[in-house]
Structures are given as structure tokens and as C-alpha cells.
Amino acid sequence: MRLRGSTLASALVLIAAAIFIFLPVVVLVQFSFQDGLVPVPPFKGFSLRWYHKVLEDRRLVKALWNSVAVASLSSLIATVLGFLAAYGLARRRTGWNRAVELLLMAPITVSYLIIGMGLLMTFTMAGVPKSLLAVGIGHVVINLPLAFAICYAQLGEHQVAIERAAEDLGASPLQTLLLITVPMMAPSLAAAFALSVTLSWDEFVIAFLLSRFDVTLPVVIWSMLRSGLSPELNAVGTLVFAVSVLLLLVAELLTSRRRSS
Amino acid sequence: MTEPFLALEGVRKAYNETVAVAGIDLAIERGEFVVLLGPSGSGKTTVLSILGGFVQPTAGRVLLDGEDVTYLSPARRPTATVFQDYALFPHMSVLGNVAFGLAMHNVPQPERRNRAEAMLERVGLAGFGRRRIHELSGGQRQRVALARAIAVEPKLLLLDEPLGALDLALRRQMQDELVGLQKQLGTTFVHVTHDQEEAMSIADRVVVMNHGRVEDQGAPDRVYLKPASLFAATFMGESNILPGRVHRLDGSRMIVETALGEIAVPTEPAPTPHPSPPPQGAREPQQVSLSIRPEHLGLGPAPAGSIGLPPAVVEDMVFQGTHLRLRARSDRGILLLLRVPAVTPVEPGMRTPLYADAKRIVVLRS
Numbered sequence: 164m165r166l167r168g169s170t171l172a173s174a175l176v177l178i179a180a181a182i183f184i185f186l187p188v189v190v191l192v193q194f195s196f197q198d199g200l201v202p203v204p205p206f207k208g209f210s211l212r213w214y215h216k217v218l219e220d221r222r223l224v225k226a227l228w229n230s231v232a233v234a235s236l237s238s239l240i241a242t243v244l245g246f247l248a249a250y251g252l253a254r255r256r257t258g259w260n261r262a263v264e265l266l267l268m269a270p271i272t273v274s275y276l277i278i279g280m281g282l283l284m285t286f287t288m289a290g291v292p293k294s295l296l297a298v299g300i301g302h303v304v305i306n307l308p309l310a311f312a313i314c315y316a317q318l319g320e321h322q323v324a325i326e327r328a329a330e331d332l333g334a335s336p337l338q339t340l341l342l343i344t345v346p347m348m349a350p351s352l353a354a355a356f357a358l359s360v361t362l363s364w365d366e367f368v369i370a371f372l373l374s375r376f377d378v379t380l381p382v383v384i385w386s387m388l389r390s391g392l393s394p395e396l397n398a399v400g401t402l403v404f405a406v407s408v409l410l411l412l413v414a415e416l417l418t419s420r421r422r423s424s
Numbered sequence: 425m426t427e428p429f430l431a432l433e434g435v436r437k438a439y440n441e442t443v444a445v446a447g448i449d450l451a452i453e454r455g456e457f458v459v460l461l462g463p464s465g466s467g468k469t470t471v472l473s474i475l476g477g478f479v480q481p482t483a484g485r486v487l488l489d490g491e492d493v494t495y496l497s498p499a500r501r502p503t504a505t506v507f508q509d510y511a512l513f514p515h516m517s518v519l520g521n522v523a524f525g526l527a528m529h530n531v532p533q534p535e536r537r538n539r540a541e542a543m544l545e546r547v548g549l550a551g552f553g554r555r556r557i558h559e560l561s562g563g564q565r566q567r568v569a570l571a572r573a574i575a576v577e578p579k580l581l582l583l584d585e586p587l588g589a590l591d592l593a594l595r596r597q598m599q600d601e602l603v604g605l606q607k608q609l610g611t612t613f614v615h616v617t618h619d620q621e622e623a624m625s626i627a628d629r630v631v632v633m634n635h636g637r638v639e640d641q642g643a644p645d646r647v648y649l650k651p652a653s654l655f656a657a658t659f660m661g662e663s664n665i666l667p668g669r670v671h672r673l674d675g676s677r678m679i680v681e682t683a684l685g686e687i688a689v690p691t692e693p694a695p696t697p698h699p700s701p702p703p704q705g706a707r708e709p710q711q712v713s714l715s716i717r718p719e720h721l722g723l724g725p726a727p728a729g730s731i732g733l734p735p736a737v738v739e740d741m742v743f744q745g746t747h748l749r750l751r752a753r754s755d756r757g758i759l760l761l762l763r764v765p766a767v768t769p770v771e772p773g774m775r776t777p778l779y780a781d782a783k784r785i786v787v788l789r790s
Contacts, residue, residue, distance in 0.1 A: 325513060327511065328572075331505050342524075
């Protein structure tokens with residue numbers, strides 16, 4: 164009986180924690196379907212009008228595509244660079260490895276605000292204008308350490324032995340990389356890419372500091388928030404959230420299928 | 425003298441201060457099945473890595489079929505390796521694994537597939553081509569690794585303790601299959617192991633290594649019966665080692681003074697160099713060790729051609745089916761290991777005279 168009591172208690176704690184974490188999201192999603200002008204209780208009925216409004220809002224749609232472009236390109240670059248850094252570091256054992264590792268991981272300890280400010284000042288000095296390109300570069304900076312860490316963890320001794328076998332059978336270093344290493348690392352690469360996209364997708368501080376005319380979705384949402392609450396914002400937020408969840412599911416599906424095969 | 429198929433000349437490998445291979449010379453003939461035998465840290469795996477091109481020696485050369493391959497990359501040398509942990513490609517099918525080397529050698533598709541399937545058949549895995557690696561047992565993976573390596577028709581096949589992960593019965597079976605395959609293919613095999621029984625059962629030639637040096641090399645029976653060094657005598661099977669001093673030479677016999685008394689060893693024109701007799705007028709008698717295999721000791725009075733030893737008391741004995749393995753303490757305090765026929769009437773505590781087969785005693789430099 165005591166065991167069942169403790170099980171019950173932990174279930175309650177879990178439920179309370181889940182409510183604490185997910186209630187805001189549930190409220191956000193629920194009131195995006197509000198059939199009224201303000202996203203506050205009472206819930207007046209189900210409607211998709213705010214979603215229509217979002218899709219008709221050219222500013223929002225443009226920002227959405229900007230976000231897609233920045234997220235996918237910056238994540239692609241971060242994943243490729245992170246993988247190559249990890250591969251190079253894992254295959255060339257030198258006395259400097261640990262130092263390079265720390266250097267590559269360092270941005271993870273710096274807040275986005277500091278990174279954004281630093282980039283802003285650097286770009287200003289270098290004459291690079293505030294733009295989506297600048298935002299993209301900022302997102303590569305924050306995502307590279309993650310991509311590096313994810314790939315580096317997978318490039319162990321076992322992987323080395325398999326690459327050695329490929330080389331022994333006549334494969335050139337490039338063939339080994341493309342036919343052995345990359346396919347074997349595919350789950351890690353997909354995970355690194357998906358994680359980078361989700362982080363870039365709803366990143367605000369750097370995007371806000373480094374963009375001017377063309378902006379990403381979080382920046383538009385922020386500027387809309389300044390003129391008050393509207394169910395339209397809930398609808399955009401729900402879309403952003405849905406994309407993140409979808410990406411996570413895709414990444415999970417990819418990695419679990421690889422793991423089982 | 426004709427050039428050997430594979431030659432290592434003064435090959436040495438050092439990692440900073442640590443010497444892995446301390447300068448070895450080795451000549452291997454075409455079609456030979458050579459086993460590098462030694463404990464871990466003896467440098468045998470480093471030698472194999474140097475042959476495969478994964479490690480470059482600090483000094484010396486490797487000549488394969490008349491070509492200096494010392495600094496040739498693994499991809500460009502006509503060698504293939506069966507790795508200790510198999511190192512199969514987990515994201516490819518069994519057939520994909522076996523065909524990989526052929527694809528890298530630009531063998532076109534229908535032929536590539538046919539040859540890969542023929543290789544699978546050869547190692548007893550016909551019909552397994554479409555399986556995934558993780559669906560195979562350890563023994564099957566071992567066979568895939570073997571098929572993958574021989575598919576590229578290497579001039580030299582390198583095997584890095586390939587049977588180490590298999591259970592005893594399967595290991596024995598794979599040993600026989602390896603020998604059969606090697607005879608069929610006629611390819612030169614260099615096989616690394618620390619298992620002396622494995623070495624004896626598969627090798628044409630055993631190369632015993634220790635501390636990065638070759639201690640002895642030759643046919644397994646020769647290395648076993650006439651080891652060239654103290655290490656070879658103890659690592660290749662069990663042996664009783666008796667330290668002693670060369671007392672004098674008496675015609676065709678060498679009189680050695682040991683803890684068991686004076687033992688007269690017949691000196692024959694042996695294939696292995698015997699210690700030279702003490703030079704005339706030398707003050708220090710030469711220190712030697714006598715190596716006597718347990719099966720070359722017997723219980724009872726010495727028959728003709730044998731050397732009588734001081735009596736000993738049987739301390740313990742183990743029945744091992746074909747023979748009895750027993751330990752006896754000599755009256756002089758020396759513990760001896762014996763292997764006698766299983767039907768020998770003996771029991772612990774019994775005091776018995778001992779004898780040694782004179783022809784089988786090996787004199788080794790200390």
C-alpha cells in the first residue's frame with residue numbers, strides 16, 4: 164500500500180509539473196481559435212478567422228518565409244561546419260585538441276544578448292549592414308557548438324575502426340567520408356540540423372539586434388505585441404509552436420528508425 | 425638467393441619513449457600461413473598494422489612482392505585486413521559489405537554482385553546477402569569480415585586476432601576453415617594471436633614475439649620441441665626451466681650443473697645454435713637454462729637413453745582425459761611439472777624416481 168501511495172504521489176507531481184509547463188501553451192493555442200476580438204476568457208466559440216487573417220497579412224507571411232530561409236540555411240551551415248570540425252578533431256590527435264574543443268564550445272556559455280551585441284558592433288565596424296544575412300551568421304554562431312557537440316560524441320573509436328576498414332578496401336579519404344562516415348552519422352546530422360532549426364526558428368534577441376527591414380517571425384510578433392493582444396498573435400504563436408513540434412517529431416522519427424535498423 | 429615475397433627489414437616503431445617494435449627482420453614466402461604469436465604488448469599487432477599500412481615504421485622497410493610499400497597508404501596496397509572487432513559497415517547489407525572493396529576497385533555492377541555472392545558462398549553464407557549486419561551472430565559476422573577481405577583478392581591477407589571473440593568450439597571450427605581457405609586460395613596469410621594452441625594448429629610458421637622482438641620462428645613443432653629462447657620455451661606451451669652452469673664438455677655431451685645435479689645433455693649438430701662451449705681458460709662457466717617439457721619427464725627408473733633425476737614426491741595431480749598432469753617436488757626442493765599417460769599408477773604423496781628424455785632437453789642461453 165505504501166508503494167501505491169508513493170506511486171500516486173509521484174503521478175500527482177508529474178501531472179502538476181505538466182500543467183505548469185504546458186498550460187500557457189494550451190491557453191495560447193485555445194485562444195487562437197477565439198471567435199471574438201480579445202484572446203482572454205471567456206472562450207466564445209471556435210473559429211479559424213484569425214488564421215485567415217495571419218495568412219492574409221503580407222508582413223507576417225514574408226517574415227515567416229524569412230524565418231524559414233534563415234533557419235534552414237544557417238542550420239545547414241552550422242551542421243556542416245560542426246560535423247567537419249568534429250571529424251577533423253576526432254581524426255587528428257594533437258596536443259591542441261582539448262583547447263580547440265573548448266574554443267568551439269565556448270559560444271554556448273555566452274548569452275545571446277552578448278553574442279548579438281558583439282556581432283552588431285563587429286558588423287558595424289566591418290560595414291556589414293543589418294540584414295537577414297547578419298541574423299543568419301548570428302544563428303550559425305549559436306548553433307555551431309551544438310552541432311559540433313552532437314557529432315563529436317558519435318565519432319568514437321568504433322567509427323575510426325570502420326573507416327579504417329573502408330580505407331583498407333581501397334576507398335579514398337573522400338569516398339570513406341561520403342560512403343561510410345556521413346551515412347553512419349546521418350541520425351546525428353539530422354538531429355543536429357533539426358535542433359539548430361528549432362533554436363533558430365524562434366530566436367529573438369539576435370534576430371532583433373541584427374535585422375532592420377527584412378525581419379524574422381519572432382521580431383514581427385514582438386512588434387505586434389507592442390500594439391496589444393489579439394487572437395491573431397495567438398494564431399501566429401500556434402503556428403510557430405506547431406512547426407517546432409513537427410521538427411522535433413521528424414528528428415525523433417529519423418533517429419529512432421536509424422537506431423532500430 | 426631469391427627475394428622473399430614479403431620482407432621486413434630492420435622494422436622499428438617507437439611512440440615517443442615507448443618502443444613497440446624493436447627492429448625486426450622477417451622474410452615470408454608466397455602462400456605461407458604465418459602466425460605472429462606473443463603476449464599483449466609484444467608488438468605483434470603493431471607489426472600487422474605496419475604490414476597493413478595503418479602505422480608507419482620509425483625505421484626500416486617493408487617489401488611486398490618486390491615493391492617497397494613502407495609508406496604506401498592502406499588503400500593503395502595489395503593487402504586486406506580482417507579486423508579484431510570485424511569493423512563491418514552497419515549501414516549496409518551483408519552483400520553491400522562484401523561488394524564494397526570491389527566497388528572501390530571499380531569492378532562494374534553485374535560482376536561485382538556475382539563475385540560478392542561467390543565470396544559469401546565460399547565462407548558458408550550463401551543466401552545471406554540481403555541480411556543486415558545486426559541480424560547476424562558473432563560467427564557469421566566473422567565470416568562476413570573474412571569474405572569482405574578476400575573479395576578484393578589481396579596478395580596478403582592480414583588477420584588481427586579474428587577468432588578472439590568466438591567461443592571455443594566455434595574457434596576450433598573457424599581455425600580449420602581458415603586453414604582450408606588459405607590452402608584453396610593460395611594467398612599469403614599473416615595472422616596475429618596470443619593463443620599458442622591456435623598458433624600451433626593453423627600455422628605453417630610461428631613467429632614468437634616478445635618486447636617488440638622476434639624470439640623464435642619456425643614450424644610449430646620445431647618451435648615447440650627446440651625453442652630458440654627461454655621466452656619461446658615458456659610461452660609456446662608449458663616447460664620446466666632449470667637454470668644451470670655448463671660444467672664441461674664430455675665428448676658429444678655437455679655436462680650442466682643444475683639444482684637437480686649434473687645433467688649430461690647430448691650435443692647434436694642441431695638446427696638451432698647451441699651455446700658455445702666455454703672458451704679455454706675462461707674463468708666464468710657459462711650460465712644456461714635447461715628446458716624440459718612436462719611430457720618429456722617420466723616416473724620410475726630411467727630407461728635407456730634417458731637421464732635419471734633425483735626422486736620426487738607427487739604433490740597433486742589432475743586427470744585430463746588423455747593424460748595426467750601432475751606436480752612433483754624433487755628431494756632438492758625443485759617443483760616439476762609432468763604429463764604422463766592417464767593409466768600411470770600414481771597417487772599424491774607417492775615418492776618416485778624421475779627421468780628425463782635426454783634427446784628432448786633443450787639448452788638455452790640464460
